[in-house]
Amino acid sequence: MSNTFLYDSLPYLVLVLAVGVPTWLRHRERLSAWVMRLVEREGTGSAAVSLVVGATIMLLWHAACFLLPQPVQLFIRSPMRLFLLEVVGLIGGMMLAWGLVASITRRLSSRDAGARAWLPFQVLLLAEVLNGLVIAVAYRWASAWYVSVVVPYLRSLVTLQPDATLIAQLPLTVRLHLFGVLALLLAWPLTRWLASESSAPGLVSAREETAG
Protein backbone atom coordinates (compact mmCIF):
# COMPACT_ATOMS: atom_id res chain seq x y z
CA MET A 1 0.00 0.00 0.00
CA SER A 2 1.46 3.34 -0.97
CA ASN A 3 2.47 5.96 1.58
CA THR A 4 0.27 8.45 -0.26
CA PHE A 5 -2.83 6.42 0.59
CA LEU A 6 -1.73 5.62 4.16
CA TYR A 7 -0.90 9.17 5.17
CA ASP A 8 -2.97 11.33 2.83
CA SER A 9 -6.20 9.45 2.23
CA LEU A 10 -6.66 6.93 5.04
CA PRO A 11 -7.18 9.54 7.83
CA TYR A 12 -10.01 11.12 5.85
CA LEU A 13 -11.54 7.75 5.05
CA VAL A 14 -11.50 6.77 8.73
CA LEU A 15 -12.97 10.16 9.69
CA VAL A 16 -15.79 9.79 7.18
CA LEU A 17 -16.59 6.28 8.43
CA ALA A 18 -16.33 7.25 12.12
CA VAL A 19 -18.62 10.24 11.75
CA GLY A 20 -20.75 9.23 8.79
CA VAL A 21 -21.86 5.71 9.75
CA PRO A 22 -23.15 6.56 13.29
CA THR A 23 -24.83 9.69 11.91
CA TRP A 24 -26.56 7.67 9.22
CA LEU A 25 -27.63 4.99 11.73
CA ARG A 26 -29.02 7.63 14.06
CA HIS A 27 -30.90 9.51 11.37
CA ARG A 28 -31.86 6.78 8.92
CA GLU A 29 -35.49 6.83 10.00
CA ARG A 30 -35.67 10.57 9.56
CA LEU A 31 -34.01 10.15 6.17
CA SER A 32 -36.48 7.52 5.03
CA ALA A 33 -39.36 9.71 6.31
CA TRP A 34 -37.95 12.61 4.31
CA VAL A 35 -37.73 10.43 1.21
CA MET A 36 -41.32 9.31 1.70
CA ARG A 37 -42.46 12.92 2.00
CA LEU A 38 -40.51 13.79 -1.13
CA VAL A 39 -42.10 10.92 -3.05
CA GLU A 40 -45.52 11.94 -1.76
CA ARG A 41 -44.93 15.54 -2.82
CA GLU A 42 -43.12 15.08 -6.11
CA GLY A 43 -44.37 11.66 -7.22
CA THR A 44 -42.12 9.05 -8.83
CA GLY A 45 -42.36 10.23 -12.41
CA SER A 46 -39.35 10.96 -14.57
CA ALA A 47 -39.39 14.66 -13.55
CA ALA A 48 -39.12 13.73 -9.88
CA VAL A 49 -36.33 11.24 -10.57
CA SER A 50 -34.61 13.86 -12.72
CA LEU A 51 -34.84 16.34 -9.83
CA VAL A 52 -33.29 13.93 -7.34
CA VAL A 53 -30.61 12.60 -9.69
CA GLY A 54 -29.71 16.11 -10.88
CA ALA A 55 -29.55 17.48 -7.32
CA THR A 56 -27.37 14.54 -6.22
CA ILE A 57 -24.96 15.00 -9.13
CA MET A 58 -24.72 18.74 -8.52
CA LEU A 59 -24.15 18.33 -4.78
CA LEU A 60 -21.49 15.68 -5.30
CA TRP A 61 -19.80 17.71 -8.07
CA HIS A 62 -19.53 20.87 -5.95
CA ALA A 63 -18.65 19.00 -2.76
CA ALA A 64 -15.94 16.91 -4.44
CA CYS A 65 -14.23 20.00 -5.87
CA PHE A 66 -14.46 21.80 -2.52
CA LEU A 67 -13.45 18.94 -0.24
CA LEU A 68 -11.00 17.09 -2.48
CA PRO A 69 -9.35 19.69 -4.76
CA GLN A 70 -6.10 17.78 -5.18
CA PRO A 71 -7.65 14.44 -6.17
CA VAL A 72 -9.95 16.34 -8.54
CA GLN A 73 -6.93 18.11 -10.06
CA LEU A 74 -5.22 14.75 -10.51
CA PHE A 75 -8.38 13.28 -12.05
CA ILE A 76 -8.76 16.04 -14.63
CA ARG A 77 -5.16 15.87 -15.79
CA SER A 78 -6.49 13.85 -18.69
CA PRO A 79 -8.49 16.04 -21.11
CA MET A 80 -10.90 13.13 -21.62
CA ARG A 81 -11.62 12.83 -17.89
CA LEU A 82 -12.00 16.63 -17.63
CA PHE A 83 -14.50 16.48 -20.47
CA LEU A 84 -16.43 13.60 -18.85
CA LEU A 85 -16.60 15.37 -15.50
CA GLU A 86 -17.91 18.49 -17.20
CA VAL A 87 -20.45 16.57 -19.28
CA VAL A 88 -21.76 14.77 -16.19
CA GLY A 89 -22.03 18.13 -14.40
CA LEU A 90 -23.82 19.73 -17.35
CA ILE A 91 -26.30 16.86 -17.69
CA GLY A 92 -26.86 16.89 -13.91
CA GLY A 93 -27.55 20.63 -14.02
CA MET A 94 -29.98 20.25 -16.91
CA MET A 95 -31.82 17.42 -15.17
CA LEU A 96 -32.06 19.46 -11.98
CA ALA A 97 -33.39 22.45 -13.93
CA TRP A 98 -36.02 20.33 -15.64
CA GLY A 99 -37.06 18.68 -12.36
CA LEU A 100 -37.35 22.10 -10.72
CA VAL A 101 -39.47 23.51 -13.55
CA ALA A 102 -41.85 20.54 -13.24
CA SER A 103 -41.98 20.92 -9.45
CA ILE A 104 -42.62 24.69 -9.65
CA THR A 105 -45.37 24.18 -12.23
CA ARG A 106 -47.06 21.66 -9.94
CA ARG A 107 -46.78 23.89 -6.88
CA LEU A 108 -48.27 26.80 -8.80
CA SER A 109 -51.48 24.82 -9.26
CA SER A 110 -51.41 23.50 -5.69
CA ARG A 111 -53.84 24.77 -3.06
CA ASP A 112 -51.62 23.64 -0.20
CA ALA A 113 -50.25 26.81 1.42
CA GLY A 114 -47.28 24.90 2.86
CA ALA A 115 -46.28 23.67 -0.59
CA ARG A 116 -46.72 27.12 -2.11
CA ALA A 117 -44.47 28.63 0.55
CA TRP A 118 -41.56 26.86 -1.08
CA LEU A 119 -42.21 28.51 -4.46
CA PRO A 120 -39.95 31.59 -4.01
CA PHE A 121 -37.14 29.35 -2.79
CA GLN A 122 -37.54 27.00 -5.74
CA VAL A 123 -37.60 29.89 -8.22
CA LEU A 124 -34.42 31.25 -6.63
CA LEU A 125 -32.86 27.79 -6.82
CA LEU A 126 -33.89 27.46 -10.48
CA ALA A 127 -32.29 30.85 -11.25
CA GLU A 128 -29.11 29.63 -9.53
CA VAL A 129 -29.13 26.39 -11.52
CA LEU A 130 -29.71 28.22 -14.82
CA ASN A 131 -26.88 30.61 -13.93
CA GLY A 132 -24.68 27.58 -13.27
CA LEU A 133 -25.60 26.15 -16.69
CA VAL A 134 -24.69 29.45 -18.37
CA ILE A 135 -21.33 29.34 -16.57
CA ALA A 136 -20.76 25.71 -17.59
CA VAL A 137 -21.30 26.56 -21.25
CA ALA A 138 -20.01 30.13 -21.56
CA TYR A 139 -16.99 29.72 -19.25
CA ARG A 140 -16.40 26.05 -19.77
CA TRP A 141 -14.14 23.70 -17.90
CA ALA A 142 -15.46 25.13 -14.66
CA SER A 143 -14.22 22.10 -12.74
CA ALA A 144 -10.68 23.10 -13.69
CA TRP A 145 -10.82 26.76 -12.72
CA TYR A 146 -13.32 26.25 -9.85
CA VAL A 147 -10.70 24.14 -8.08
CA SER A 148 -7.94 26.71 -8.65
CA VAL A 149 -9.86 29.95 -8.27
CA VAL A 150 -13.06 29.50 -6.24
CA VAL A 151 -12.08 26.71 -3.83
CA PRO A 152 -9.19 28.75 -2.31
CA TYR A 153 -11.71 31.52 -1.55
CA LEU A 154 -14.23 29.10 -0.02
CA ARG A 155 -11.50 27.52 2.06
CA SER A 156 -10.29 30.92 3.19
CA LEU A 157 -13.85 31.58 4.43
CA VAL A 158 -13.85 28.31 6.37
CA THR A 159 -10.53 29.17 8.03
CA LEU A 160 -11.89 32.65 8.88
CA GLN A 161 -9.25 34.34 6.75
CA PRO A 162 -11.32 35.56 3.77
CA ASP A 163 -9.21 36.23 0.70
CA ALA A 164 -11.22 37.36 -2.33
CA THR A 165 -8.22 38.28 -4.51
CA LEU A 166 -8.97 35.61 -7.09
CA ILE A 167 -12.76 35.56 -7.23
CA ALA A 168 -12.97 39.37 -7.43
CA GLN A 169 -11.48 39.05 -10.93
CA LEU A 170 -14.02 36.51 -12.17
CA PRO A 171 -16.83 37.50 -14.58
CA LEU A 172 -20.02 38.92 -13.06
CA THR A 173 -22.01 35.76 -13.96
CA VAL A 174 -19.70 33.65 -11.80
CA ARG A 175 -19.78 36.10 -8.91
CA LEU A 176 -23.59 36.13 -9.13
CA HIS A 177 -23.50 32.34 -8.75
CA LEU A 178 -21.64 32.76 -5.47
CA PHE A 179 -24.04 35.43 -4.22
CA GLY A 180 -26.91 33.16 -5.28
CA VAL A 181 -25.63 30.52 -2.84
CA LEU A 182 -25.67 33.09 -0.04
CA ALA A 183 -29.24 34.08 -0.98
CA LEU A 184 -30.29 30.41 -0.92
CA LEU A 185 -28.66 29.90 2.48
CA LEU A 186 -30.65 32.85 3.82
CA ALA A 187 -33.88 31.80 2.13
CA TRP A 188 -33.76 28.17 3.32
CA PRO A 189 -34.54 28.66 7.07
CA LEU A 190 -36.99 31.45 6.32
CA THR A 191 -38.89 29.27 3.84
CA ARG A 192 -38.95 26.32 6.24
CA TRP A 193 -40.41 28.53 8.92
CA LEU A 194 -43.01 29.96 6.52
CA ALA A 195 -43.93 26.48 5.26
CA SER A 196 -44.35 25.11 8.80
CA GLU A 197 -46.42 28.13 9.80
CA SER A 198 -48.62 27.76 6.72
CA SER A 199 -49.28 24.06 7.28
CA ALA A 200 -49.55 24.29 11.10
CA PRO A 201 -52.58 22.46 12.61
CA GLY A 202 -55.37 24.75 13.58
CA LEU A 203 -55.25 26.71 10.40
CA VAL A 204 -58.36 26.25 8.30
CA SER A 205 -57.59 25.03 4.82
CA ALA A 206 -59.27 26.55 1.81
CA ARG A 207 -61.27 23.35 1.21
CA GLU A 208 -62.56 23.20 4.82
CA GLU A 209 -63.52 26.84 4.66
CA THR A 210 -65.61 26.25 1.55
CA ALA A 211 -67.25 23.16 3.06
CA GLY A 212 -68.17 25.08 6.24
Place this chain on the structure above:
Amino acid sequence: MDTHVLSRRRGRALAVAALPMLALLAALPAAAQGVPEGAQLFNQRCASCHSVGQGDRVGPDLMGVLTRREESWVTTFLKSPGAMIDGGDPIANELLKKFNGVRMPDQQLTDDERKGLFAFFRDCAEKGSCQPGDTGPKLASDATPEQIEHGRQLFEGRAALANGGPPCIGCHNVRDIGVVGGGTLSRDLTFSFARLGERKMTPALKDMDFPLMKELYGKAPLTDAEQYEVKAYLASVSRDGTPPRKDRDFFYLGFVGMGVALGFIGIVLGGRGRAKD
Protein backbone atom coordinates in the same frame (compact mmCIF):
# COMPACT_ATOMS: atom_id res chain seq x y z
CA MET B 1 28.15 85.69 -73.75
CA ASP B 2 27.69 82.24 -75.33
CA THR B 3 30.27 80.83 -72.98
CA HIS B 4 28.42 82.35 -70.03
CA VAL B 5 25.07 80.93 -71.16
CA LEU B 6 26.63 77.57 -71.77
CA SER B 7 28.24 77.42 -68.38
CA ARG B 8 24.90 78.42 -66.73
CA ARG B 9 23.09 75.66 -68.68
CA ARG B 10 25.77 73.14 -67.73
CA GLY B 11 25.51 74.14 -64.12
CA ARG B 12 21.70 73.74 -64.17
CA ALA B 13 22.03 70.34 -65.85
CA LEU B 14 24.53 69.26 -63.26
CA ALA B 15 22.24 70.40 -60.49
CA VAL B 16 19.32 68.47 -62.00
CA ALA B 17 21.48 65.34 -62.34
CA ALA B 18 22.76 65.68 -58.80
CA LEU B 19 19.28 65.93 -57.24
CA PRO B 20 18.44 62.21 -57.44
CA MET B 21 21.91 61.38 -56.17
CA LEU B 22 21.41 63.69 -53.21
CA ALA B 23 17.99 62.21 -52.56
CA LEU B 24 19.51 58.72 -52.68
CA LEU B 25 22.28 59.74 -50.31
CA ALA B 26 19.72 61.21 -47.94
CA ALA B 27 17.60 58.05 -48.16
CA LEU B 28 20.48 55.66 -47.51
CA PRO B 29 20.98 56.52 -43.82
CA ALA B 30 17.19 56.43 -43.34
CA ALA B 31 17.01 52.93 -44.83
CA ALA B 32 20.03 51.81 -42.85
CA GLN B 33 18.41 53.19 -39.73
CA GLY B 34 15.45 50.85 -40.19
CA VAL B 35 17.57 47.73 -40.74
CA PRO B 36 18.39 46.81 -37.10
CA GLU B 37 14.78 47.45 -36.03
CA GLY B 38 13.58 45.39 -38.99
CA ALA B 39 15.98 42.57 -38.10
CA GLN B 40 14.76 42.63 -34.51
CA LEU B 41 11.14 42.62 -35.64
CA PHE B 42 11.86 39.75 -38.01
CA ASN B 43 13.38 37.74 -35.15
CA GLN B 44 10.42 38.44 -32.92
CA ARG B 45 7.54 38.03 -35.31
CA CYS B 46 8.61 36.16 -38.43
CA ALA B 47 11.57 33.92 -37.67
CA SER B 48 9.45 31.12 -36.23
CA CYS B 49 8.08 30.46 -39.74
CA HIS B 50 10.39 32.23 -42.22
CA SER B 51 14.08 32.56 -42.96
CA VAL B 52 15.96 35.05 -45.12
CA GLY B 53 18.32 33.05 -47.25
CA GLN B 54 18.22 29.77 -45.31
CA GLY B 55 15.47 28.17 -47.33
CA ASP B 56 11.75 27.59 -46.88
CA ARG B 57 10.39 26.68 -43.45
CA VAL B 58 6.74 26.71 -42.49
CA GLY B 59 6.47 29.66 -44.87
CA PRO B 60 8.66 30.74 -47.80
CA ASP B 61 12.24 32.01 -47.65
CA LEU B 62 11.89 35.80 -47.73
CA MET B 63 15.24 36.50 -49.43
CA GLY B 64 14.48 38.93 -52.28
CA VAL B 65 10.77 39.00 -51.54
CA LEU B 66 10.60 42.69 -52.51
CA THR B 67 12.09 41.99 -55.93
CA ARG B 68 9.84 38.97 -56.54
CA ARG B 69 6.69 40.84 -55.51
CA GLU B 70 5.37 44.37 -55.65
CA GLU B 71 5.90 46.23 -52.37
CA SER B 72 2.22 47.16 -52.32
CA TRP B 73 1.31 43.47 -52.67
CA VAL B 74 3.56 42.49 -49.75
CA THR B 75 2.10 45.34 -47.66
CA THR B 76 -1.47 44.18 -48.31
CA PHE B 77 -0.55 40.55 -47.74
CA LEU B 78 1.08 41.34 -44.39
CA LYS B 79 -2.06 43.12 -43.21
CA SER B 80 -4.40 40.26 -43.99
CA PRO B 81 -3.21 37.14 -45.79
CA GLY B 82 -6.55 35.47 -45.12
CA ALA B 83 -8.49 38.26 -46.88
CA MET B 84 -6.24 37.99 -49.95
CA ILE B 85 -6.61 34.22 -50.07
CA ASP B 86 -10.38 34.41 -49.67
CA GLY B 87 -10.47 37.25 -52.23
CA GLY B 88 -8.97 34.89 -54.81
CA ASP B 89 -5.54 36.49 -55.18
CA PRO B 90 -3.67 33.99 -57.41
CA ILE B 91 -0.23 34.42 -55.79
CA ALA B 92 -1.63 34.14 -52.26
CA ASN B 93 -3.51 30.98 -53.20
CA GLU B 94 -0.48 29.52 -54.92
CA LEU B 95 1.54 30.09 -51.74
CA LEU B 96 -1.21 28.53 -49.66
CA LYS B 97 -1.13 25.44 -51.86
CA LYS B 98 2.66 25.25 -51.83
CA PHE B 99 2.87 25.52 -48.04
CA ASN B 100 0.36 22.78 -47.23
CA GLY B 101 -2.64 25.01 -46.63
CA VAL B 102 -1.00 26.80 -43.70
CA ARG B 103 -2.50 30.29 -43.50
CA MET B 104 -0.30 33.06 -42.21
CA PRO B 105 -1.94 35.01 -39.35
CA ASP B 106 -2.69 38.73 -39.87
CA GLN B 107 0.18 41.00 -38.81
CA GLN B 108 -0.70 44.26 -37.12
CA LEU B 109 2.36 46.34 -38.02
CA THR B 110 2.73 50.11 -37.82
CA ASP B 111 4.05 51.93 -40.90
CA ASP B 112 7.43 52.37 -39.20
CA GLU B 113 7.63 48.67 -38.34
CA ARG B 114 6.75 47.69 -41.90
CA LYS B 115 9.31 50.12 -43.35
CA GLY B 116 11.96 48.72 -40.99
CA LEU B 117 11.10 45.17 -42.02
CA PHE B 118 11.31 46.08 -45.71
CA ALA B 119 14.64 47.86 -45.13
CA PHE B 120 15.91 44.67 -43.53
CA PHE B 121 14.72 42.58 -46.51
CA ARG B 122 16.44 44.97 -48.97
CA ASP B 123 19.62 44.96 -46.91
CA CYS B 124 19.66 41.16 -46.92
CA ALA B 125 19.04 41.07 -50.68
CA GLU B 126 21.97 43.44 -51.27
CA LYS B 127 24.30 41.39 -49.07
CA GLY B 128 23.13 38.14 -50.66
CA SER B 129 22.55 36.47 -47.31
CA CYS B 130 21.26 37.37 -43.92
CA GLN B 131 21.62 35.85 -40.51
CA PRO B 132 19.57 37.92 -38.11
CA GLY B 133 21.37 38.25 -34.77
CA ASP B 134 20.34 35.60 -32.32
CA THR B 135 20.62 37.71 -29.21
CA GLY B 136 17.85 37.47 -26.65
CA PRO B 137 15.81 34.44 -25.61
CA LYS B 138 15.91 31.17 -27.49
CA LEU B 139 13.62 31.30 -30.51
CA ALA B 140 10.45 29.24 -30.53
CA SER B 141 11.36 28.15 -34.06
CA ASP B 142 14.41 26.31 -32.70
CA ALA B 143 12.27 23.95 -30.62
CA THR B 144 12.35 20.25 -31.39
CA PRO B 145 9.09 18.36 -32.08
CA GLU B 146 9.50 16.71 -28.66
CA GLN B 147 9.65 20.10 -26.94
CA ILE B 148 6.56 21.28 -28.82
CA GLU B 149 4.72 18.08 -27.87
CA HIS B 150 5.75 18.49 -24.22
CA GLY B 151 4.53 22.09 -24.39
CA ARG B 152 1.16 20.76 -25.54
CA GLN B 153 1.08 18.26 -22.69
CA LEU B 154 1.85 21.03 -20.20
CA PHE B 155 -0.92 23.15 -21.71
CA GLU B 156 -3.43 20.29 -21.55
CA GLY B 157 -2.39 19.26 -18.05
CA ARG B 158 -1.30 15.76 -19.11
CA ALA B 159 2.16 16.73 -17.84
CA ALA B 160 2.11 18.49 -14.46
CA LEU B 161 3.78 21.87 -14.08
CA ALA B 162 6.84 21.54 -11.84
CA ASN B 163 5.73 24.16 -9.31
CA GLY B 164 2.14 22.92 -9.13
CA GLY B 165 0.43 25.65 -11.16
CA PRO B 166 -2.90 24.82 -12.81
CA PRO B 167 -2.81 23.75 -16.49
CA CYS B 168 -3.67 26.36 -19.13
CA ILE B 169 -6.53 24.31 -20.64
CA GLY B 170 -8.77 25.10 -17.66
CA CYS B 171 -9.18 28.71 -18.80
CA HIS B 172 -7.71 28.96 -22.32
CA ASN B 173 -8.61 27.47 -25.64
CA VAL B 174 -6.21 26.64 -28.47
CA ARG B 175 -7.14 25.08 -31.78
CA ASP B 176 -7.41 21.27 -31.71
CA ILE B 177 -6.79 20.86 -28.00
CA GLY B 178 -8.50 18.51 -25.57
CA VAL B 179 -11.65 16.63 -26.55
CA VAL B 180 -13.79 19.56 -27.74
CA GLY B 181 -11.36 22.40 -27.04
CA GLY B 182 -9.92 24.28 -24.10
CA GLY B 183 -11.49 26.55 -21.51
CA THR B 184 -13.36 29.73 -22.36
CA LEU B 185 -13.00 31.69 -19.13
CA SER B 186 -10.07 33.60 -20.65
CA ARG B 187 -8.73 34.45 -24.10
CA ASP B 188 -8.29 31.99 -26.93
CA LEU B 189 -4.53 31.61 -27.32
CA THR B 190 -4.49 30.15 -30.84
CA PHE B 191 -2.95 33.30 -32.32
CA SER B 192 -1.31 34.62 -29.15
CA PHE B 193 2.18 34.00 -30.51
CA ALA B 194 1.39 35.69 -33.82
CA ARG B 195 -0.08 38.61 -31.88
CA LEU B 196 2.67 39.00 -29.31
CA GLY B 197 5.68 37.61 -31.13
CA GLU B 198 8.85 36.40 -29.45
CA ARG B 199 9.44 39.81 -27.90
CA LYS B 200 6.29 39.88 -25.80
CA MET B 201 5.49 36.17 -25.45
CA THR B 202 8.66 35.35 -23.52
CA PRO B 203 8.09 37.91 -20.72
CA ALA B 204 4.34 37.17 -20.78
CA LEU B 205 4.98 33.54 -19.83
CA LYS B 206 7.66 34.54 -17.34
CA ASP B 207 5.82 37.31 -15.49
CA MET B 208 2.20 36.16 -16.10
CA ASP B 209 1.20 39.79 -15.69
CA PHE B 210 -2.50 39.24 -16.44
CA PRO B 211 -5.61 39.32 -14.22
CA LEU B 212 -5.98 36.05 -12.28
CA MET B 213 -2.78 34.57 -13.72
CA LYS B 214 -0.58 36.89 -11.68
CA GLU B 215 -2.08 35.54 -8.47
CA LEU B 216 -2.41 31.94 -9.68
CA TYR B 217 1.17 31.61 -10.90
CA GLY B 218 2.78 34.10 -8.52
CA LYS B 219 3.57 31.30 -6.10
CA ALA B 220 3.82 28.60 -8.77
CA PRO B 221 5.71 30.13 -11.71
CA LEU B 222 6.58 28.16 -14.82
CA THR B 223 10.17 26.98 -14.95
CA ASP B 224 12.40 28.31 -17.76
CA ALA B 225 12.07 25.03 -19.64
CA GLU B 226 8.27 25.04 -19.25
CA GLN B 227 8.07 28.65 -20.46
CA TYR B 228 10.06 27.74 -23.54
CA GLU B 229 8.07 24.59 -24.32
CA VAL B 230 4.71 26.30 -23.91
CA LYS B 231 5.97 29.19 -26.07
CA ALA B 232 7.15 26.75 -28.72
CA TYR B 233 3.77 24.98 -28.65
CA LEU B 234 1.86 28.26 -28.98
CA ALA B 235 4.18 29.30 -31.82
CA SER B 236 3.49 26.04 -33.63
CA VAL B 237 -0.28 26.49 -33.18
CA SER B 238 -0.26 30.10 -34.43
CA ARG B 239 1.39 29.11 -37.71
CA ASP B 240 -1.97 28.10 -39.13
CA GLY B 241 -3.79 31.38 -39.71
CA THR B 242 -7.22 29.78 -40.31
CA PRO B 243 -9.71 31.15 -37.77
CA PRO B 244 -10.59 28.43 -35.23
CA ARG B 245 -14.13 27.05 -35.40
CA LYS B 246 -16.52 28.49 -32.83
CA ASP B 247 -17.95 25.26 -31.49
CA ARG B 248 -21.13 24.75 -29.53
CA ASP B 249 -20.59 20.99 -29.31
CA PHE B 250 -20.43 20.97 -25.54
CA PHE B 251 -23.78 22.74 -25.22
CA TYR B 252 -25.56 20.40 -27.64
CA LEU B 253 -23.90 17.42 -26.01
CA GLY B 254 -25.51 18.44 -22.72
CA PHE B 255 -28.96 18.27 -24.32
CA VAL B 256 -28.23 14.94 -25.96
CA GLY B 257 -26.88 13.64 -22.65
CA MET B 258 -29.96 14.81 -20.77
CA GLY B 259 -32.19 13.13 -23.36
CA VAL B 260 -30.27 9.88 -22.98
CA ALA B 261 -30.41 10.13 -19.17
CA LEU B 262 -34.15 10.77 -19.18
CA GLY B 263 -34.68 7.94 -21.64
CA PHE B 264 -32.71 5.67 -19.34
CA ILE B 265 -34.79 6.77 -16.36
CA GLY B 266 -37.96 6.12 -18.37
CA ILE B 267 -36.76 2.61 -19.24
CA VAL B 268 -35.82 1.88 -15.61
CA LEU B 269 -39.18 3.14 -14.34
CA GLY B 270 -40.87 1.12 -17.08
CA GLY B 271 -44.23 2.81 -16.63
CA ARG B 272 -44.14 2.28 -12.87
CA GLY B 273 -43.36 5.92 -12.27
CA ARG B 274 -46.23 8.11 -11.17
CA ALA B 275 -46.12 11.81 -11.87
CA LYS B 276 -47.76 13.87 -9.19
CA ASP B 277 -50.77 15.81 -10.38
